[in-house]
Amino acid sequence: MELARPVDASPAPEGSSPLTALRLQRKLTVEEAARRAALWPEQVEWLEEGRLYRFPGSEAAVLALLRYATALGVDHREARRLSGMPVEPPPKRHYGRWIAAGGCAALIVALALVFALGRGGGSSTAAGSPAGGAPALPATWNVSVDVLNGSGDINYTRRVASKIGSFGYRIQHVTKANRFDYRVTQVYFEPGGDALARRLASQIGCGGTSPLPGGTNPRRLVVIVGRPRATTC
Numbered sequence: 001m002e003l004a005r006p007v008d009a010s011p012a013p014e015g016s017s018p019l020t021a022l023r024l025q026r027k028l029t030v031e032e033a034a035r036r037a038a039l040w041p042e043q044v045e046w047l048e049e050g051r052l053y054r055f056p057g058s059e060a061a062v063l064a065l066l067r068y069a070t071a072l073g074v075d076h077r078e079a080r081r082l083s084g085m086p087v088e089p090p091p092k093r094h095y096g097r098w099i100a101a102g103g104c105a106a107l108i109v110a111l112a113l114v115f116a117l118g119r120g121g122g123s124s125t126a127a128g129s130p131a132g133g134a135p136a137l138p139a140t141w142n143v144s145v146d147v148l149n150g151s152g153d154i155n156y157t158r159r160v161a162s163k164i165g166s167f168g169y170r171i172q173h174v175t176k177a178n179r180f181d182y183r184v185t186q187v188y189f190e191p192g193g194d195a196l197a198r199r200l201a202s203q204i205g206c207g208g209t210s211p212l213p214g215g216t217n218p219r220r221l222v223v224i225v226g227r228p229r230a231t232t233c
Contacts, residue, residue, distance in 0.1 A: 018082045019048045022072050037071035039064055053161040053171035057141065061165070140168035143196055143219045147174045150182030150224040157225045160185065160204065164223065167203050182226040184208070189222075190215030197221055 016024075023033050023044075034041045046054045047068050055061040074082075081087050145164055149157040154176075161174045185207030189197035197209040200221055212222065 017048050017050065019068070019072075022074065022078070023048070026072060028072075033068070033071065037064075037067045039067060044068065049158070050162055051158055053147075053158070053165040053174060055165075057170070058166060058168050137195055137199060138219060141170060143200075143221060144170045144172045144217075145200070146172050146220075146222045148177040148222065148224045149175065150177040150180060150185075151227045152180035153225075153228060156228045160223065160225045163204055164200070167200075169200070169221075177224050182224050184226040186210055186224050186226070187221055188212045188224065190217050190220055192218030193221060 023030075026033075028036070030041045030044050034044045037044070043055070043064055046052065047065055052058075052061040052065075055064060069079075077087050147157060147161040147164065151157075158174060161171055165171050185204070187197045187201045187207055187209045188211070189209060190212050191214075194209065194211070196219065200223070201207055201209050204223075207223075207226070
């Protein structure tokens, strides 16, 4: 059965996310949507703002997004529209239940793929291990990352942090750097963590790597995010 759509839905504020727009179309407050999805209001705000790194891990973020999308009643056509895919004309009503079931299945598969790709960041192939049998790098979820805003653009910094989190890394802090004049994104590593830094730089597709002046934890990385136009993240 298709969910009714209110014709006088509140317009979404300019610049709001697709999830925020969907919630407002259903005339739900953050608290009401949180109750429907069995989430905390803060978690709903994290999802709507794209701050997936705030969840304990990739799996928790995917499951929260699945619950939220289900609670909002996102159907197959809406999922296609939000992802930029062509939307077919509405099907005949007697196929509605089958289409709704197919849409839920497609959403679950898509979210599972996102989580699988994130976990794939810790595989030996993603780690860039040589074919000659060199030891594989530690899994990404065994590596902690601090993400620092080095350009003054906190929204872009959060997007980069979410991208890093999607590979399974443990995001420890997202905060500002000591200054805002970093032109390019750079991955810094403590002694022994150069291979891990190169892997992360390759995964996010921007910036280079540099050693930190000290430290004793090779499984800790620091990413200072530079200007958006100077990177390809």
